[in-house]
């Protein structure tokens with residue numbers, strides 16, 4: 148029997164991506180919490196699983212797969228149905244483009260190690276950290292708002308959930324946490340609000356994980 152173990156953290160947006168992909172495919176997994184606030188991601192034991200000291204890491208039948216995008220593509224290949232990528236090559240390319248805007252040009256700027264460094268090395272206050280994240284993520288949001296209207300329906304690409312939705316949704320949660328003005332991004336917010344009601348996204352949500360603190364829990 149196949150076994151899946153996911154090292155992750157309730158609030159991490161990259162962890163959300165992996166959880167959502169597993170739930171979307173109907174794959175059961177063991178949830179191993181790695182507490183970022185206790186620096187567990189940098190412990191020697193965890194570094195053996197993930198050389199960057201980042202989460203998530205998936206272990207499938209003893210085989211290691213670090214990094215959320217590698218995890219999702221792996222899951223898509225071993226469990227092709229229901230699909231997260233459509234058959235059409237052009238649409239797949241544009242879905243990956245949307246993922247890269249988030250993964251490469253938005254997520255890193257709000258990452259804990261980056262904002263922590265700004266505080267420790269440069270004395271940034273929380274307000275200055277918010278401004279830092281806002282400056283960089285709005286470039287990604289501008290690009291998304293130019294890209295998505297051509298393709299979106301209920302979700303990023305039509306009315307079916309794709310890889311793009313799995314990557315976009317948790318990044319919007321991060322944007323809201325850093326007080327980004329989202330009123331300028333109606334297409335992104337329409338998609339976010341639709342995904343917010345989707346059962347897979349509700350199940351993967353930060354408010355419903357085993358390591359979610361009591362004050363952030365939702366039924």
Ligand SMILES: N[C@@H](CCC(=O)N[C@@H](CS)C(=O)NCC(=O)O)C(=O)O
Pocket residue numbers: 159160161162183188200201202203213214215216258259260261
């Ligand atoms: N590209 C990696 C990034 C992983 C990553 O950095 N994740 C964040 C959480 S969202 C993390 O572990 N941060 C730890 C830290 O900043 O110390 C992925 O997509 O898995």
